[in-house]
Amino acid sequence: MVTESSSPQIDPSSDPSTPYYVHPSDSQFRIANEKFNGSGFNDWKRSVIISLSSKNKLGFIDGSISKPEINTGLYKCWFRVNSTIISWFIQALDTHIARSILYFDSAQEIWTNLQFGQTTxxxxxxxxxxxxxxxxxxxxxxxxxxxxxxxxxxxxxxxxxxxxxxxxxxxxxxxxxxxxxxxxxxxxxxxxxxxxxxxxxxxxxxxxxxxxxxxxxxxxxxxxxxxxxYQANHVTDDASAFLANKRRFLDSSNNAGNNSSWNYNRFSSGNNQIIRSGGSQGNYMRRSNLFCDHCKIKGHTKENCWKIHGYPPDIKDKWKGKRVANMVQEDLNQSSTSIEPNQAAPQFTAEQYSKLMSLLEHNKAETSEKHDNTAFVAGMIAYYLLIMILG
Known part of the structure; x- marks a missing residue:
């Protein structure tokens, strides 16, 4: 008959519910993801506490599990777990800090030494x-x-x-x-x-x-x-409105092209312009750095020059007049600078001379009544420019 005093004592290192239990995989366990290098101690400390709590080993560093007597059977279990925790500390510390705690006998001493002087x-x-x-x-x-x-x-x-x-x-x-x-x-x-x-x-x-x-x-x-x-939807609405306006302009341009030989798409894309239909507000154009070698005007190339291929049939007269005047004035300035000293001035035909004289007489009569020489000079310049274009 086996009495209670003679029953064999269970080894606490084999019981997973005790803090003295060490799993075979604990040798590869890491108590912190990053090594402590002297900064950020509180974050590293929090990681260590959570890791040791999950392994039921927190009592070995906070003092709740004291070191047993050497001559007792529990000492071997404590010594094994204590050595395991020390190895975890060495792996979780920077090299120069790990050397400073290498000769401590217990994990509690290491923990106390690491915390000393951290909070100042x-x-x-x-x-x-x-x-x-x-x-x-x-x-x-x-x-x-x-x-x-x-x-x-x-x-x-x-x-x-x-x-x-x-x-x-x-x-x-x-x-x-x-x-x-x-x-x-x-x-x-x-x-x-x-x-x-x-x-x-x-x-x-x-x-x-x-x-x-x-x-x-x-x-x-x-x-x-x-x-x-809201910002994403607002940007999408603006982009949709721009595409819709562009589509309406291209559709109207294609309809106009069905009645004439003018190609709006070729000139709008070739001139690298962004055109927005605006009804009575007209068309807004943003020109690039293109340059035409024929008319010497920026904003398009020779392949898309209106002076070579002709003007759009339904373009507004007011805009066209300003545009043509600017083009002709620039041509006139360039022509006047390019005439050689011995080159003869343009000659008038009899018909052109007759029209010019009648226009001068008409403007002279108007200026005598209004006492304004501006109309007379403007008339001479306008007709002279007209002759230069048609001649």
């Missing part, structure tokens, strides 16, 4: 300064919220709020301090946003009591998505 007054001041200077800028709502929340979390780790240790506390002062901190951080977050969120920011700040930071974050995210959808 200078670090707290630096975090407060970064929180005061951070702005949204060109960041999205989610990215900006992530940045400022990381600073808040680091500040909480460096300078945590006090915790009440009373068994029957009725003043709830810690809860009120936490509420004040949340409200201050909400105002910090809202006042650092871009001016385009002024409306939703004002709506949030007039609420009583103020919403939580997470609620305000969701409202701002909805507003940001609304603006993105």
């Amino acid at each position: 007054g200078a670090q707290i001041f630096s975090l407060q300064q970064q929180i005061a200077e951070i702005q949204q800028g060109t960041d999205s709502i989610s990215l900006f919220y992530t940045k400022i929340k990381m600073l808040w979390d680091e500040l909480d780790a460096a300078s945590p709020l006090p915790i009440c240790s009373c068994d029957k506390c009725t003043c709830q002062v810690i809860r009120r301090i936490h509420t004040m901190q949340e409200e201050n951080r909400l105002i910090q977050f809202l006042m650092k946003l871009r001016p385009e969120f002024n409306n939703v920011r004002g709506n949030i700040m007039i609420q009583a009591p103020l919403p939580t930071i997470s609620m305000a974050y969701r409202l701002l995210m909805q507003e940001e998505r609304h603006k993105e959808v």
Whole structure:
């Protein structure tokens, strides 16, 4: 008969429910994704705590599992787990930091040494300064919220709020301090946003009591998505309207081309112009840097020159008159500069001379009544230009 005192004792290292259990795959386990190099200790510390908690080994660094006596059977189990955690620390630290903790005997001593000197007054001041200077800028709502929340979390780790240790506390002062901190951080977050969120920011700040930071974050995210959808639809509507106007112009040009030999599409595309039909407002043209070698005018090439291929049949007379006058005036200036010293001036025929004299007599009679020489000079210049074109 086997008594209770004589029953074999179960090895805690073989029981997965105990912190002394070590799985064969734990030798490849990593307690942090990035190695600690001296900066960002609070983030690295948080990763280590989460990893050790998942392995039920957190008691080996916070002091809740003390080192047993050497002559007891539990010491071997503790020593194995302690050595495993030390190896995890060495793999999660930068090379020069890992050498500084290499000769510590316990994981608790390593953890205490790493935390010593990490939280200083200078670090707290630096975090407060970064929180005061951070702005949204060109960041999205989610990215900006992530940045400022990381600073808040680091500040909480460096300078945590006090915790009440009373068994029957009725003043709830810690809860009120936490509420004040949340409200201050909400105002910090809202006042650092871009001016385009002024409306939703004002709506949030007039609420009583103020919403939580997470609620305000969701409202701002909805507003940001609304603006993105509106801007996308607005750009699409503008593009559709432009294409519709262009299509109507091309259709009207094709209909006009059915009654004549003029090709609007060839000249509008060849001149590299954007034409927008505007009814009584006329056509708006934006010219490129093309240059015609024939008429010496910018905005088109020789292959699409109206002086060679002819003018559109239904173009407006007012616009055509201004355009032709400009073209003829430029031709006249170029022709006058290109005449050789000994070259003879253009000769008039008898018919042309007769028309010119009759026009001069008519203009002279008008100017004698109006006492204005402008019409007389304008008439001479206009007829002279007409002869130069027709001659």
